[in-house]
Amino acid sequence: MKIISLNVRGLGKLEKEKFNWIKKLIRFHNPDIFAIQESKRKRVTDFMIELLWGNKNFEYIFKPSVGLSGGSILIWNPTRFCVTGAVEREFFLGIRGRWVGKMADSIILNVYGPHNDQLKQKFWDSLDNIMQVDTDDWVFCGDFNEVRRRAERKNCEFIESRAKMFNDFIDKANLIEIPLGGMKFTRISDDGLKYSKLDRFLVSEACYASWDGISACTLDRDYSDHCPIVLKDMNNDFGPKPIRIFNNWFEDDKCDDLIKDAWKVTICNPRADCVFRDKLKNVKGVLKEKCNPKYNSLNAEIDSLHKEISEWENIIGTRDLSEVEIASWLDSKKKWLKKDKEKVDILKQNARIKWVTEGDENSKFFHSCIKRRQNKNNIRGINSNGLWIENPEDIKMAAFTYFVPSKFVAP
Structure with missing residues (x-):
């Protein structure tokens, strides 16, 4: 998935530089969907959209401008997003369809928000009302003409x-704002004095949970007063991850002995910091070898024990169980309860929610909290010397050079 949104601030006949800039954006980033706000055009042609998109593999919908303001265009690649319907309202243009490879429908709304206070409240209410009717995945993109906090204006x-x-x-609709990497402000006035963050991506909980590596960032602002913003699904591979330690591991007496034995292994190195590092590596290796397989097989064990319990209970419906059989049934139930508690404890620790009550671990909200925390902890990119970088190797080198004194920097 890749969506680019841009308030182009006019796409007239005389603005060839701006037109060519958008063509380059599309060719370089190859988006699945391109959302344009404030086109200031009363009509567009298939030929014009083909010139922008660069080939004939596209579909689009268009909302004309009112006077010299507004006007929206949504262009998409039908081989990546199969559209089944479209909607046009006063302040947004939307499509409904399904991403290739996904089961659920998604609704993409290209928003150009109003300036007037009364119209703003009407606009938020109208968006909330249409979301109540449909529970599919939602993606809101565009220029909302509003900020969320004081720090988003200067x-x-x-x-x-x-x-x-x-x-x-946003709170009432249970939407999540995807943090923007890159520039802090998405709109800069022509005189370079006023700054605002007006452009953003808002997604529903269901949409957020359906993509593993959803992230967003700004692109260079060349021929508009707004930055293009891009939403994409990306999974950066930073290599081996630090081991995860779950609290319930330490309920097993063998775990303490494993750690103590691993720590006692002699390390031959004159440097104390290297000795400490290698001791930690030994502990990590032992825990990965002994405890990780237990965690990875937990679901299979729970399912197997639950199946065994069900089989015993089915037999009870046809005949009485012997004392040995009853003991086996009760033993299976005891093991199942223990394993299920282990899973619940792991889920609670993953979600980092302190107020969890019984049964919450099976709720959609609970699992969305886990997903949100995991996504938040993933590194999608960083600012380094004024540049936004996303390549894992470049990120690791930037972190290395930041913390190491200049005389020790690797060539």
Whole structure:
């Protein structure tokens, strides 16, 4: 999945540089969906969209401008996103369809928000109402013409009541804002004095959970006062991860002995820090070898024990069990309860929710918390010397050079 959103601030006949800039954006980033706001055009042609997209493999919908403002375009690759319907309203343009390889339908809304206070509240209410009707995956992209907090404006007026309306809508609709990497502000005034973050991506809980590596960042702002923003699914491979340690491991007496024995292994190295490092590596290796397989097979063990219990209970319906059989049934049930508790404890630790009550671990909200935390902890990219970098090797080198004194920097 890759979606690019851009407030182009006019796509007229005389703006060839801007037109060519968008063509280059599409060719370089190869998006599945391209959302344009403020085209300021009353009509577009198939030929014009083909020139922008670069080939004939596209479909699109268009919303004309009103006077000299507004106008939206949504272009998509039908081999990646199969559209089954479209919708047009005063402040947004949307498509409904299914990503290739995904089972659930998704709704993509290209938003260009109003400026007027009364219209803003009407707009948030209308979005909330259509979300109540449909529970599919939602992606909102575009220029919302509003900020969420004071830090998202600089040298321009921040109106708290407007921000509250916006935040209330996001909370009520259970939307998640995807953090933008790259530039802090997405809109800069022509005189270079006023800054705002008006462009963003908002997604539903279901959409957030359906993609493993969803992230967003800004692109270079060349021929518009707004930055293009891109939403994509990416899985950066940083190599082996640090071992995960779960609290329930230490309930097993053998775990303490494993750690003590691994720590006692003699390390031959004159440097104390290297000795400490290698001792930790020994402990990690032992835990990975002994404890990780137990964690990975936990679900299979729970299913097997549950099946065994069900079989015993089916037999009870046809005849009485012997004392030995009853003992086996009760033993299986005891083991199942223990293993199920282990799984619940692991889920609680993964979610980092302290107020969990019984049964919460089976809820959709609980698992979305785990997914959100895992996604938040993943590194999608960093700013290094004013540049946004996403390649894992470049990120590791940037971290290395930041913490190591300059005289020790690797060539």
